[in-house]
Amino acid sequence: MSRWQHQEEAFQFARGRTDSLLHMGMGTGKTKVALDLLKDWDARKVLVVAPRSVVPVWGTQAGRHLPGHFNVLELCKGLTKVRATRLKMALQTSPRLLAVVNYDAYWRGDLSKALLKTKWDCVIYDECHKLKDPRGISSRFARNNLRHATFRRLALTGTLMPHSPLDAWAQGAALHPEFLGSSFVQFRSFYANIDNRKGFPEIKGFRNQEKLAERIRRFAYTCGRDVLTLPDLVEETVVIDLPDPVMKQYNLLRTKLRAEAEGGQIRLANALVKTLRLQQLTGGLCKLSDEDSSVEIRSTEKQEALGDLFESSGDAPWVVFCRFRHDLSAVHAAAKEAGLTSMELSGERNELREWQEGKAQVLAVQQQAGGVGVDMTRARYMAYYSLGFSLGDYQQSLARVHRPGLKHPVTVYHLTCRGTIDEAIYQSLARREEVVEGIMQHLREP
Numbered sequence: 001m002s003r004w005q006h007q008e009e010a011f012q013f014a015r016g017r018t019d020s021l022l023h024m025g026m027g028t029g030k031t032k033v034a035l036d037l038l039k040d041w042d043a044r045k046v047l048v049v050a051p052r053s054v055v056p057v058w059g060t061q062a063g064r065h066l067p068g069h070f071n072v073l074e075l076c077k078g079l080t081k082v083r084a085t086r087l088k089m090a091l092q093t094s095p096r097l098l099a100v101v102n103y104d105a106y107w108r109g110d111l112s113k114a115l116l117k118t119k120w121d122c123v124i125y126d127e128c129h130k131l132k133d134p135r136g137i138s139s140r141f142a143r144n145n146l147r148h149a150t151f152r153r154l155a156l157t158g159t160l161m162p163h164s165p166l167d168a169w170a171q172g173a174a175l176h177p178e179f180l181g182s183s184f185v186q187f188r189s190f191y192a193n194i195d196n197r198k199g200f201p202e203i204k205g206f207r208n209q210e211k212l213a214e215r216i217r218r219f220a221y222t223c224g225r226d227v228l229t230l231p232d233l234v235e236e237t238v239v240i241d242l243p244d245p246v247m248k249q250y251n252l253l254r255t256k257l258r259a260e261a262e263g264g265q266i267r268l269a270n271a272l273v274k275t276l277r278l279q280q281l282t283g284g285l286c287k288l289s290d291e292d293s294s295v296e297i298r299s300t301e302k303q304e305a306l307g308d309l310f311e312s313s314g315d316a317p318w319v320v321f322c323r324f325r326h327d328l329s330a331v332h333a334a335a336k337e338a339g340l341t342s343m344e345l346s347g348e349r350n351e352l353r354e355w356q357e358g359k360a361q362v363l364a365v366q367q368q369a370g371g372v373g374v375d376m377t378r379a380r381y382m383a384y385y386s387l388g389f390s391l392g393d394y395q396q397s398l399a400r401v402h403r404p405g406l407k408h409p410v411t412v413y414h415l416t417c418r419g420t421i422d423e424a425i426y427q428s429l430a431r432r433e434e435v436v437e438g439i440m441q442h443l444r445e446p
Contacts, residue, residue: 001065006227007033013221014154015040019175021128021155025225026312026381027234027411030156031061034124039066041152043121044096049142050126052076052102053305056239056418058126062098070098077241080109087114103130107141120150127312128155131174132167134184142174159314160220163339165191165206168216179219228409233402235412237426238305242282242417246299250281250420258443275421275439282417283386285326302415303330306383309413310338310362316380317355318362321397323386331364331385345369352376367397376400383413387425389435 003011006024010033014020024030038046048058059072071094075083083105090097105111123146125131131139147153153175161167169187172180181187188194191212193205216222242250257274280286286297310318318340320331328346335342343351343359346366355363356378363376367388376382382401387394401410416422421442428438 001032003032003036004029004227006223007036010221010223011036011040017219018151019153019179019219021157021160021171021175021220023157023160023220023222025223025227026158027225028158028223028227030158031057031126032065034126034154034156035062035065037154038098038122039069041122043152045091045118045121046070046098047115047118047120047123047146047150048098048100048126049103049106049123050100051130051304051308052104052301053238053240053308054126055100055102056241058098058100060239070096073097073099075099075101075111076105077244080105080111084110084114087111087118091118103138106146107137112141112145116145116149118149122152122154123150125153125155125171125174127308128157128171128174129159129162129167129311131170132162134170134173136170139170139174143170143177147174147176158312160216160222162311162314164203165209165212166203168212172216172219175219180215225409233398233410233412235414237414237416238309240301240305240415240417242299242301242420246281246297247419249286249297250278253277253281254443275443278421279386279425280324280326282420282422283324283327284330285324300330302385302417303334305415306331306385307334307337309381309383310334310340313381315340315361317358317378318381318383319365319376319379319401320362320383320385321365321367321387323367323388325366327385328364328366331362335362335364345374365397367393374400379410380408381411381413383415384426385415387414387422387429389425389439391429391432391435394429 007029010022010024014022014037022030022033050058055074055076059074062070062072071090073086073090075087087099090099101111106115125142131142133139155171155175157171160171166188169180169184173182188201191206191208192203193207195202195204260274277286281297282302284299284302306320322328322331328344332342332344340362341360342362342364343355344364345352346369352363352374354360356375363379379401398412414426416426421439424438424442425435428435
């Protein structure tokens with residue numbers, strides 16, 4: 001597949017450098033450029049550090065753009081000792097290895113030791129704004145330790161400075177200390193107006209921004225989404241892996257529901273009601289009970305994946321559709337963690353007008369409240385945190401954002417947990433089919 005013009009520019013910019021950063025907007029094809037560079041560099045041992053929700057994307061993209069070129073090893077689950085063993089075995093057996101690990105784990109225990117013992121041809125920091133905190137363990141490990149175990153370093157992000165110009169320092173330092181200086185304190189003193197009268201440095205504003213921009217241009221290629229000629233609506237799927245204990249509970253519940261369906265204990269009409277608990281499990285909160293006990297199962301994987309998308313989009317406006325009350329709370333929590341403000345349209349709150357007026361970046365929408373007769377065309381991005389069972393409701397919700405006269409493209413993300421009812425529902429809706437049979441087929445699967 002040939003490169004677009006801006007991808008070719010990015011490729012040529014980084015091709016002759018050992019340290020570079022691609023600051024490219026969401027959907028502009030950063031991963032494609034990175035994979036082309038790896039092939040051009042003849043890189044045989046590659047480490048990718050990414051948010052946990054992005055780890056599976058690298059296997060998919062490598063299969064699409066470089067089929068058969070790399071053995072892709074995902075290292076985002078299990079004890080660090082187990083991951084280290086898997087890495088060592090793969091290094092011994094793979095002529096070309098692309099190992100992908102999450103930011104939360106690559107600096108821990110036996111895994112960090114195994115990574116540092118390997119001489120990597122290239123390390124890629126995907127969504128490198130995750131390194132923006134100079135005091136964070138992940139950031140310090142990148143610049144003080146892993147940098148010395150790699151020949152090349154490549155950073156990818158759509159939001160280099162999500163909160164302030166000071167965010168750039170740690171990302172540059174992970175590549176090379178000369179880019180933005182070896183001292184964050186000196187960097188901050190030069191580019192920020194600081195008030196120390198309260199006994200600690202309080203940022204009152206920024207200065208010397210043209211000089212900072214010039215320094216960044218020396219090691220970073222930049223382009224925004226405006227380089228794209230896109231259809232009005234682009235749909236993407238974000239695949240999420242639930243933790244093993246949660247999947248165990250999920251499969252136990254699915255097996256129980258299958259047995260009830262096969263035994264005639266539940267009819268097709270109320271099977272969908274029973275499967276709501278499966279959906280709640282994938283969303284992060286489900287209460288299971290029987291005659292003897294009651295247990296509450298929690299997980300944050302889907303919330304974290306949404307937060308990663310928020311961080312990657314800067315301050316662009318979002319609409320996130322949800323089914324359950326807990327899902328709405330998870331959207332607000334993800335927005336807060338990403339430094340964004342959020343509002344809600346549900347049976348309890350109607351803050352649509354305030355969001356339309358630009359008073360918040362994120363609007364969390366309960367599908368029943370926001371699916372019909374509502375204008376949400378301010379949104380640049382849209383996500384389905386959880387889906388209903390109605391094809392009509394789904395099409396109506398899409399129409400709230402994708403309307404005649406739309407002046408900008410909209411990217412729609414479907415957050416689906418691997419091997420769960422999420423996939424069955426989305427696949428049925430994508431085929432414009434009613435969902436009932438897709439769900440029953442999911443229950444019948446072994």
